[in-house]
Amino acid sequence: MIEGFYAVIPAGGIGSRLWPLSRADAPKFLHDLTGSGNSLLRDTWDRLEPLAGPDRISVVTGRAHRAAVEAQLPGIPDHNVFLESEPRESAAAIGLAAAILHHRDPDVIIGSFAADHMIRGTQVFQWAVQQAVQVAREGYIVTIGIPPTEPSVGFGYIKRGEELVVEGAPEAALVERFVEKPDLDTARMYVAERNYLWNAGIFIAKASVLLEEMALHQPALHAGLVELAASWDDREARGPAVDRIWPTLPKIAIDYAVAEPAAERGRLAVVPGHFDWDDVGDFASLTKLISQGRKNDLAVLGPNARVLSDAASGILVSQTSRVISLVGVRDIVVVDTPDALLVTTTEHAQRVKSVVESLKLTGRGDVL
Amino acid sequence: MIEGFYAVIPAGGIGSRLWPLSRADAPKFLHDLTGSGNSLLRDTWDRLEPLAGPDRISVVTGRAHRAAVEAQLPGIPDHNVFLESEPRESAAAIGLAAAILHHRDPDVIIGSFAADHMIRGTQVFQWAVQQAVQVAREGYIVTIGIPPTEPSVGFGYIKRGEELVVEGAPEAALVERFVEKPDLDTARMYVAERNYLWNAGIFIAKASVLLEEMALHQPALHAGLVELAASWDDREARGPAVDRIWPTLPKIAIDYAVAEPAAERGRLAVVPGHFDWDDVGDFASLTKLISQGRKNDLAVLGPNARVLSDAASGILVSQTSRVISLVGVRDIVVVDTPDALLVTTTEHAQRVKSVVESLKLTGRGDVL
Numbered sequence: 135m136i137e138g139f140y141a142v143i144p145a146g147g148i149g150s151r152l153w154p155l156s157r158a159d160a161p162k163f164l165h166d167l168t169g170s171g172n173s174l175l176r177d178t179w180d181r182l183e184p185l186a187g188p189d190r191i192s193v194v195t196g197r198a199h200r201a202a203v204e205a206q207l208p209g210i211p212d213h214n215v216f217l218e219s220e221p222r223e224s225a226a227a228i229g230l231a232a233a234i235l236h237h238r239d240p241d242v243i244i245g246s247f248a249a250d251h252m253i254r255g256t257q258v259f260q261w262a263v264q265q266a267v268q269v270a271r272e273g274y275i276v277t278i279g280i281p282p283t284e285p286s287v288g289f290g291y292i293k294r295g296e297e298l299v300v301e302g303a304p305e306a307a308l309v310e311r312f313v314e315k316p317d318l319d320t321a322r323m324y325v326a327e328r329n330y331l332w333n334a335g336i337f338i339a340k341a342s343v344l345l346e347e348m349a350l351h352q353p354a355l356h357a358g359l360v361e362l363a364a365s366w367d368d369r370e371a372r373g374p375a376v377d378r379i380w381p382t383l384p385k386i387a388i389d390y391a392v393a394e395p396a397a398e399r400g401r402l403a404v405v406p407g408h409f410d411w412d413d414v415g416d417f418a419s420l421t422k423l424i425s426q427g428r429k430n431d432l433a434v435l436g437p438n439a440r441v442l443s444d445a446a447s448g449i450l451v452s453q454t455s456r457v458i459s460l461v462g463v464r465d466i467v468v469v470d471t472p473d474a475l476l477v478t479t480t481e482h483a484q485r486v487k488s489v490v491e492s493l494k495l496t497g498r499g500d501v502l
Numbered sequence: 503m504i505e506g507f508y509a510v511i512p513a514g515g516i517g518s519r520l521w522p523l524s525r526a527d528a529p530k531f532l533h534d535l536t537g538s539g540n541s542l543l544r545d546t547w548d549r550l551e552p553l554a555g556p557d558r559i560s561v562v563t564g565r566a567h568r569a570a571v572e573a574q575l576p577g578i579p580d581h582n583v584f585l586e587s588e589p590r591e592s593a594a595a596i597g598l599a600a601a602i603l604h605h606r607d608p609d610v611i612i613g614s615f616a617a618d619h620m621i622r623g624t625q626v627f628q629w630a631v632q633q634a635v636q637v638a639r640e641g642y643i644v645t646i647g648i649p650p651t652e653p654s655v656g657f658g659y660i661k662r663g664e665e666l667v668v669e670g671a672p673e674a675a676l677v678e679r680f681v682e683k684p685d686l687d688t689a690r691m692y693v694a695e696r697n698y699l700w701n702a703g704i705f706i707a708k709a710s711v712l713l714e715e716m717a718l719h720q721p722a723l724h725a726g727l728v729e730l731a732a733s734w735d736d737r738e739a740r741g742p743a744v745d746r747i748w749p750t751l752p753k754i755a756i757d758y759a760v761a762e763p764a765a766e767r768g769r770l771a772v773v774p775g776h777f778d779w780d781d782v783g784d785f786a787s788l789t790k791l792i793s794q795g796r797k798n799d800l801a802v803l804g805p806n807a808r809v810l811s812d813a814a815s816g817i818l819v820s821q822t823s824r825v826i827s828l829v830g831v832r833d834i835v836v837v838d839t840p841d842a843l844l845v846t847t848t849e850h851a852q853r854v855k856s857v858v859e860s861l862k863l864t865g866r867g868d869v870l
């Protein structure tokens with residue numbers, strides 16, 4: 135357990151690129167995508183519990199997902215479930231948690247960890263968080279960056295700058311800058327240079343520091359969140375405050391709202407995380423994750439899958455009890471659900487998001 | 503109407519290479535594969551009715567399909583439905599019809615037409631049958647061969663020999679020999695030589711001639727069928743005779759049992775059929791049929807299909823109301839049914855038959 139540390143799990147995104155597995159009513163974080171037997175959300179909780187303790191992990195999620203989240207996390211205290219009345223991006227979600235927890239305890243250090251990422255290597259993860267908290271105590275916002283294992287064009291990168299001398303955090307450094315998803319040549323250069331890390335979207339900071347930076351760069355968002363936090367623990371006042379304030383908050387990702395401007399001011403630090411990490415962003419990444427490099431295999435996800443495959447590779451996700459036969463299809467993606475079927479290839483996995491858009495536009499939102 | 507002519511439609515095969523569309527309880531001939539709005543069986547009936555009349559078309563089918571066949575062909579008289587107690591290949595099926603019809607009318611000329619082929623061009627079809635019947639009156643067994651439009655390796659070929667001089671049949675010729683499905687080079691040669699025709703499995707002959715040839719080359723089969731035919735129209739005797747004789751009959755295709763040996767004896771003639779013909783044997787051929795050469799299109803079969811496709815080509819068969827999204831898959835074959843799903847490519851369409859074998863062997867025959 136880390137003294138004074140509070141974990142925050144924003145559980146907001148649906149994971150459109152994993153449609154029709156991920157749905158509005160069954161978002162990515164509720165699925166077992168790693169074959170661990172647990173949902174990604176539960177895996178996230180289990181990773182954080184030894185660090186924060188069961189009473190100091192909060193989840194920020196939509197009202198519609200409250201029951202599902204509580205079913206996944208039976209140990210979560212009521213006052214640690216922060217419900218959004220509608221999705222307003224990560225700066226509002228994490229900022230809300232920061233403001234509430236800061237209101238309850240002005241000295242709290244919070245760490246925000248996505249509900250729907252995959253991490254393997256619990257001890258190394260914990261060691262990275264411990265270092266990050268040490269650096270956060272010095273007043274930095276700290277991110278954990280993943281040393282790249284390949285020139286991925288699907289992730290953003292963090293450029294490591296000057297080393298920081300902090301007791302208990304031998305690997306800490308300043309962040310020189312954030313970079314958006316690069317093209318392949320740039321990504322290759324980043325990997326070769328060895329001072330670029332994948333941005334895993336993990337942020338650890340004193341809540342007060344996070345809020346200060348937010349006040350500087352997003353004053354309207356900050357003001358709204360502080361006002362909301364002040365009435366959050368008052369059962370009478372919370373509802374009206376949420377209804378009045380939440381819909382007015384700017385929709386912006388925490389990277390743009392806080393991390394990038396803080397990096398420019400020299401207040402952002404990074405600690406490397408030497409664990410396996412993936413955001414499981416699309417079916418190509420899910421395939422790689424499940425097949426663990428055995429390129430000629432067919433990865434199968436679904437406890438009741440009845441599969442007959444012949445010279446097939448890629449991924450099959452089965453949520454029905456149908457017999458599924460795949461013959462001579464390579465790098466295929468087949469997602470079989472009771473009301474929707476997707477057939478594509480790992481190469482085209484990114485295009486699934488536009489399928490979801492088209493379904494919305496053509497009045498078939500019933501399957502989203 | 504052609505005087506003395508009786509049409510026979512053997513409706514026995516399941517069409518395994520069209521699984522999971524074709525099933526034991528929903529064989530290929532019961533499906534509308536051409537988008538005509540009718541089943542292949544009904545289309546076959548409609549083509550033959552002007553030639554034979556509604557009272558002179560018989561169907562040979564399995565007991566299990568009786569109700570479905572009668573639903574498709576409400577005009578068929580009871581005495582024209584010949585039920586097999588179990589499948590015994592085409593020589594037994596067509597031979598049974600020949601023997602029964604010959605027993606009823608020794609002078610009858612019969613023509614056998616598969617229940618599950620596609621033919622476009624009704625007038626040209628009728629003209630070919632009329633010629634064939636003229637040649638049959640001279641004591642030949644006559645087949646209708648299709649001038650090949652491409653070097654198909656999926657069909658057998660008929661080599662045309664010497665011309666025959668028959669009144670009313672200007673295009674008739676002797677058959678020199680039958681050839682099995684060739685390889686591509688041989689098929690190319692056949693097409694170039696212009697005297698090879700596709701074997702469409704159509705046979706027209708006096709029933710007496712067909713039975714004589716059968717007696718010569720398959721005496722056991724002939725004896726059994728003649729005995730069976732003798733008691734067929736006796737309601738008391740038929741059942742026991744079927745139970746006793748049918749299971750003992752040799753299982754053999756009519757091509758081997760009768761057509762090939764008859765060709766060697768110079769008793770087989772051919773008339774060219776200048777109509778579009780396809781046996782719709784697998785999903786590659788079905789795709790070609792439906793897309794009519796528009797190679798970059800996705801052919802869709804299924805009245806209620808809810809499809810969203812992006813850069814997809816091939817065929818989608820939808821028998822459910824699910825939303826189906828195909829993204830970036832070329833020459834794909836997707837067959838979506840309530841209890842089974844097939845994903846393959848037109849290139850591998852022939853392998854579907856082995857899928858069916860595997861399903862049998864692995865105890866998943868419930869979806870066959």
